[in-house]
Amino acid sequence: MASNPPGPCCATGFLHEGTPKGKLITIENGIQAYLATPPVSKAHDGVGLLYVPDIIGVWQNSMLMADAYALEGYTCLVLDLFNGDPAPLNLEGFDLMGWLTKGSSGDNPHTKEFIDPIILSGIKFLRESGVTRIGAAGYCFGAKYVIRHYKDGIECGFVAHPSFVESEELAAITGPLSIAAAEVxxxxxxxxxxxxxxxxxxxxxxxxxxxxxxxxxxxxxxxxPNVKVQRFAKEQAFHQAVVWFNNHLVDKREYDTKL
Structure with a gap:
């Protein structure tokens, strides 16, 4: 395995301040999602991002990050991977592995057999929205599904502190990949x-x-965000992702157009 299974650290952290600017939508099969669209003057035509979240799902922080990608010119779709059943933030004693295998209700698993089709629906939505080049940003749990789905149309990926990634999945990627990792x-x-x-x-x-x-x-x-080293690392990881996508999606598209 190229990264270990999720642990308690995957559901702890800080809520960030801000007001999301995008909109909650429903795509095929009743899948909930958050869509952030760029200002017309900044939009990279035909280029979009699939945001594959951590186990907290579509929440304040992921929506604000999608908005930040939109301000960089990217249509950004955040998928609800968990059918309205995200992991709670900072809940002491939370049974993470039980939630992954059975869901909160006992009959709503959050395994690859259930999540893979959601990723495919997100890719389809972006394509039908006019996106011809798809990048994907995956965080923690979501990193696995970025790496798994290069074969389905993801051309370029960025992942941060990945979990659950199998060595075979990583070895099978067919496009560029950038990773942001934590010291601890x-x-x-x-x-x-x-x-x-x-x-x-x-x-x-x-x-x-x-x-x-x-x-x-x-x-x-x-x-x-109130701790300087953490704020700096978060901002630089986001910058890392944007520069990576600019180089491998936007610049490549412009180069291909000139050929």
Whole structure:
């Protein structure tokens, strides 16, 4: 495995301040999502992002991050992977593995058999909305599903502090991948980073791994904005993602158009 299964650190963190500017929508099969659209003057025509969230799902922080991607010119779709049953934030004693395998109600599993079709619906929605080049940003739990779905139309990926990623999944990517990692992370520790690096070299795809000191798992979404080192790492991880997408989606599209 290229990263470990989720743990308690995947559901802890800080709520960020702000008012989401996008809108909640329903796509095919009744899947709930949040759609952030860029200002017309900044929009990258035909380029969009699938935002695959952590286990907190479509919430304040993920919506604000989607809005930030939109301000950078990207149509951004955040998927509800959990059928209205996200993990609670900062709930002491939360049975994470029970929630993953059975859901809160006992009959709503959050396993790949149920989540893969949601990812495919999100990709389909973007395509039908006029997006011809699809990038994907995956956070924690969501990173696995970015990496799994290159074969279904994701051309370029960014993931932060990934969890649950199988070595075989990482080895099968067919496009560029950027990773933002935390210095302290039992889910994506040193040995898993090094294993992932070896696998990425073998893929022959463009890759990048940035390591941020002084922060822990979840920093790019749930870090404390009042702590300087955490705020800096969160902002720089977002900048890392934007520059990666600009280079591998926007610039590539413009280059292809000139050919």
């Amino acid at each position: 992370d039992e889910i994506f520790p040193v040995e898993k980073r090094h294993e992932s690096e070896k696998i990425l070299i073998g893929t022959k795809q463009d890759y990048q791994i940035n390591l941020f000191s002084g922060v822990e798992h979840g920093f790019s979404v749930r870090g404390d």
